[in-house]
Amino acid sequence: MALPLTGSVESGAAMVFAMTMAQVLGAVPVSRLGRRFNGVHYLRALIAVRTIALAAATVLVAAGAPFAYLVVAVVAAGAVNGAAYGYQRLLLNYLVEPGRLPRALGVAATLNEITFALSPVLASLLGAASPVWAMAVITALGVGPMLLMPRIPQARGIQAREAPRTRRRVPGEVLIWLFCAAAGGGAVAAVEVGAVSFALAFGLEPGWAFLFASVLCVGSIIGGVWVSLRNRMPEPWKVVSFLVASTAGSGMVLAGGHIALTLAGAAVMGFCLPFLGTFYSLVLDELAPPGRRAEMFAFLRTASSLGVIAISGLLALLGLQAALIGSTALLLTATCLCALHSVRPGTG
8 A cells, every 4th residue: 555655665564553553552542432332332433433544545545645644544543443352352241151252262263363364365466456446345344343243232331330439440460461462462473574584584485474474373273273162261270381382382483493393383372372362361351340341351452462563673673583582581471470370379
């Protein structure tokens, strides 16, 4: 989209960065605005804002408008993304019985990875023909949740009987899981954002970059299927073991030396993602004070995004090796925090 307007690939990266930062900054404030509204209605409003913003971006590209206008449009779309995720997750509590939530989250993780793997292919094929039409298709697909979401009259952020002054504070334990989510997001970013660098490091053409991200996605799909079949919330000691395995996988990627070792490490990390993501989502659901669940889920999405931003920044400023060291260090720290938490009395 940016290339025809500016002639620079870097401007496209700047646009993505602006959209991501808008998502991080807007996630919690926009989530809080919806506390007193019906969750379905508010989610539809958020998706409507995103759709209008993406449609505006499509028109601006077609009209050859100044690049700054395009940035404003994508920032508006990004500002509601985090909150939209939070409300989608909140509404899942009303659509699925508590005992089936792990399975639902496993299915969601699997579908998310399939979408992640196929979307760049679709965007590339359509974008090669016309960036405007590619954007139009993406905008149209994004309307789906607004049309498909059923009515849920009882889905409100704050129940009528709950006074804001009496809401419980967020437990400090939440910070541990948010940090773990950020570490996981950073580790994934090291592989996915650094895919081209991996390809070049092993003497491959840049086009082979898809191999590294695809292996991670395939591992995550397999892990998501397993989560769906088991339909259980992982026990704390299993969470520690998954973090240990993720750290080991990240260490394998860092060690490199042979492409098979790097791909194996990426596959291990991908396999652990759905287990950890399901646990983080369920444990925040339990810890969140009434009326603040959508906000907590938005925090979870924001934490993962911050991990991506941090490792992407290391990759851009200091190179692939620094990004891999940073992501492995974050995972190791998260593993230690989780292990210490699990051995505390009353937490096992």
